[in-house]
Amino acid sequence: MRLSRYFLPVLKETPAEAEIVSHQLMLRAGMIQQLSAGIYSWLPLGWRVLQKVEAIVREEMDRSGAIEILMPTIQPADLWRESGRYDAYGKEMLRIKDRHERDMLFGPTNEENVTDIFRRHVKSYRQLPLNLYHIQWKFRDEVRPRFGVMRGREFLMKDAYSFDLDLEGARRSYDAYFVAYLRAFHRMGLTAIPMVADTGPIGGDMSHEFQILASTGESEVFFDAAFEDIDFGDPNLDPERLKALYAAADEKHDPATCPVPKDRLRSGRGIEVGHIFYFGTKYSEPMNATVSTADGADVPVHMGSYGIGVSRLVGALIEANHDAAGIVWPESVAPFKVGIVTIRHDDEAANALAEDLYRKLTGAGVEVLWDDRDERAGAKFATMDLIGLPHQVTVGPRGAKSGRVEVKDRRGGAKDELSLDAAIERLAR
Amino acid sequence: MRLSRYFLPVLKETPAEAEIVSHQLMLRAGMIQQLSAGIYSWLPLGWRVLQKVEAIVREEMDRSGAIEILMPTIQPADLWRESGRYDAYGKEMLRIKDRHERDMLFGPTNEENVTDIFRRHVKSYRQLPLNLYHIQWKFRDEVRPRFGVMRGREFLMKDAYSFDLDLEGARRSYDAYFVAYLRAFHRMGLTAIPMVADTGPIGGDMSHEFQILASTGESEVFFDAAFEDIDFGDPNLDPERLKALYAAADEKHDPATCPVPKDRLRSGRGIEVGHIFYFGTKYSEPMNATVSTADGADVPVHMGSYGIGVSRLVGALIEANHDAAGIVWPESVAPFKVGIVTIRHDDEAANALAEDLYRKLTGAGVEVLWDDRDERAGAKFATMDLIGLPHQVTVGPRGAKSGRVEVKDRRGGAKDELSLDAAIERLAR
Helix, strand or coil, X not given: CEHHHCCCCCCCCCCCCCCCHHHHXXXXXXXXXXXXXXXXXXXXXXXXXXXHXXXXXXXXXXXXXXXXXXXXXXXXXXXXXXXXXXXXXXXXXXXXXXXXCCEEEECCCCHHHHHHHHHHHCCEHHHCCEEEEEEEEEECCCCCCECHHHECCEEEEEEEEEEECCHHHHXXXXXXXXXXXXXHHHHCCCCEEEEECCCHHHCCCCEEEEEEECCCCCEEEEEEHHHHHCCCCCCCCCHHHHHHCCEEECCCCCCCCCCCCHHHEEEEEEEEEEEEEEEECCXXXXXXXXXXXXXXXXXXXXXXXXXXXXXXXHHHHHHHCEECCEECCCHHHCCCCEEEEECCCCCHHXXXXXXXXXXXXXXXXXXXXXXXXXCCHHHHHHHHHHHCCCEEEEECHHHHHHCEEEEEECCCCCEEEEEHHHHHHHHCC | CEHHHCCCCCCCCCCCCCCCHHHHHHHHCCCEEEEECCEEEECHHHHHHHHHHHHHHHHHHHHHCCEECECXXXXXXXXXXXXXXXXXXXXXXXXXXXXXXXXXXXXXXXXXXXXXHHHHHCCEHHHCCEXXXXXXXXXXXXXXXXXXXXXXXXXXXXXXXXXXXXXXXXXXXXXXXXXHHHXXXXXXXXXXXXXXXXXXXXXXXXXXXXXXXXXXXXXXXXXXXXXXXXXXXXXXXXXXXXXXXXXXXXXXXXXXXXXXXXXXXXXXXXXXXXXXXXXXXXXXXXXXXXEECCCCCEXXXXXXXXXXXXXXXXXXXXXXXXXXXXXXXXXXXXXXXXXXXXXXXXXXXXXXXXXXXXXXXXXXXXXXXXXXXXXCHHHHHHHHHHHCCCEEEEECHHHHHHCEEEEEECCCCCEEEEEHHHHHHHHHC
């Protein structure tokens, strides 16, 4: 993409309304624009990152065996009356009347909808396990939305739902999500710590929150140093071993009873980006979602739900990846992998070299943003640092004479002067 | 995908509420499920087709130079008061009050939102032309939603918006969409006829509807036989030549004044799947979206909007591609390219051959649905015909002995007995 033909409305000033760094940087880098409190338009750069995050989540869901569907945003209130949640849910539910005065709502989550799909089509234990997920916009009418996409009202969530015959099956489903989540966050360059969360009246150990570490995180978290040695990219991650490791948020951590010796205890700031939760027959019983067993009995299906805050992750990624100059994207979620800067717009040799590089890299499937605008070099460098592309290539009149370019890693800042071919070889791999 | 692990809830009976063939087949093939009047969940098979259609539309938008963003579903009423449409829009607008009693709405379209983005960031003619698009769920509260996804209340639309300095620039943008639309529909295997549509008070010739031909179409359309000779895949399609060809819907066609001689006049049934529209300064004037000209004057920007009904296209595709046995997907939008049927579940050799085929095809990047269930062969064939995968491969005990399989084209029904290697070569290309 040539920047002269792109739409990247960066801001020079930090907007006063943005309290946290990810919100500030998303506004400054032209990633989002607020339309109404807690409701954002995703501008081209932000939309690219959101799609990258979404794609990783989708791939890991598919790999885990979950099947993608898409449920709508608007739901009928009657379905939520069946589960008892229509009255129980507070003012965060956006309640709507349609033109026929029927009670509708903008879904804050989809347990009722997916249970309705299940009960209409699945009748036998032989059709289990079943895991369905979707990635869809939700609405929660927060009383005071803030922190940009970290606590918006309209937000993109991946929510998956497991259906199993019994607790044993549900545990297998649960474990598959547990591993898929760690893998997804790891692929985004994030360290995610799973922590036991409240299960409410159901009890048991089948509820975990996933907190990613960022110095600007919302809450303090404590965890076993063993987490630092885990290879979360390992295809054979053992969920039981990970669940056995100590991890707790501030309000639950008690130094007096913490089982981890002091020298093996780590702490950091965490941001919640996922939650997995087994809730048994909470919805299947009132909604009559039953399956026949091998013995011919009818039993309510065991369910769990598994959420990842996809739009929230974009903010969380920035909280965990930035410096004074701007965002520092991990390569897997970067809007473009490479940025090219031509430092003299009117130099023909430099422009020709940049164009050659641009064509060869895009031809090799590399996503490139070329700042070909007639702007001062300093402004271009500042923009590149702000938007945080992993690799920046500078093409100037001097280098152009000898066919050389400067390649800088955004993270760490290491610079190398390379021939065009060497630069392409490094950037296209 | 193995069907035993998939979620494909096909129906034996045609649901009584479905009046048209695409609605019937989408329900029978387990593609969608109604949640409320005009609101559907997309089940796995339907979701895959919707994604294919969306991907083609996205690729053709990107190729045309439009830049993707994502605007939210919920919008503040105040923005629509600026354009005057909040009061003008009728009951089809889903009006909402949030917890603070602020007037909001579920966007039926996004002219106001995109104009607001524009006016905040674009100030100079040098930043033009600008073309922004998004693919987002819309809501129109139809009084009597029907025909499944063809006239739903919640529907997926691609809407693009052009911003130009003047009419001449707007015409260039318009022509780019005109060509991109024809190319997108052509890639879906559809013949789309562009017809001049009403421009309202603005007048002029810059409004076209795109009607695809299907024997079950909504309205009769008449067009010049020259359309039949156009290669819509041609990268150098000439929009002016196509616009000059006669095409008109029933209510506008008058045999007495039709300029096309009878022997060159064709007619068919059409389904509207896209609409492009230049509307000048209709929104930019009241909303103060101005740019400075080279002379230093401030002028309201010229705009157009360009819609494709993405979810509607899934229905339209079926209207144009079905037979008595079910759907006949064009390959580019098929949920899977190949279906494998094993006709004796208990035959080891057949199963081994099918598995070998399945692995090799998926390994080659081909999307395959393997019906590996313990079901009668007749039921499996009926399901395959119903869901309409372009290529069906039957693996039976007899063929397995000699390593041969039967490959059937869903469209046309031609069958060939092939060796495994020959089948793979044909299906993987």
